[in-house]
Amino acid sequence: MIRGTVVIERDICKGCELCIAACPQESLGLSSSININGYRFAELIQDNCTGCVNCALVCPDVAITVYRQPKSAIKKAV
Ligand code: SF4
Numbered sequence: 272m273i274r275g276t277v278v279i280e281r282d283i284c285k286g287c288e289l290c291i292a293a294c295p296q297e298s299l300g301l302s303s304s305i306n307i308n309g310y311r312f313a314e315l316i317q318d319n320c321t322g323c324v325n326c327a328l329v330c331p332d333v334a335i336t337v338y339r340q341p342k343s344a345i346k347k348a349v
């Protein structure tokens with residue numbers, strides 16, 4: 272299985288939870304702290320991301336970048 276990871280721009284995130292609902296791995300959750308705009312933000316809560324890109328595609332604020340690790344190198348997917 273391809274492994275992946277995501278980087279979420281916490282200060283862009285509005286905490287809408289669309290990415291959390293879209294993740295088939297249940298890899299994402301809302302933070303317990305807030306960002307500069309007063310929103311709880313999405314964050315990776317499990318190390319089981321497959322790099323499927325669903326979360327990045329549904330984010331209305333383009334706050335998520337997905338990275339995949341097919342073999343030895345990590346390549347930017349979105
Ligand atoms: S890339 Fe896919 S598996 Fe990884 S956090 Fe986003 S929706 Fe979940």
Ligand code: SF4
Nearest residue numbers: 284285287288290330
């Ligand atoms: S979809 Fe985007 S704005 Fe909404 S919680 Fe996820 S990262 Fe934040």
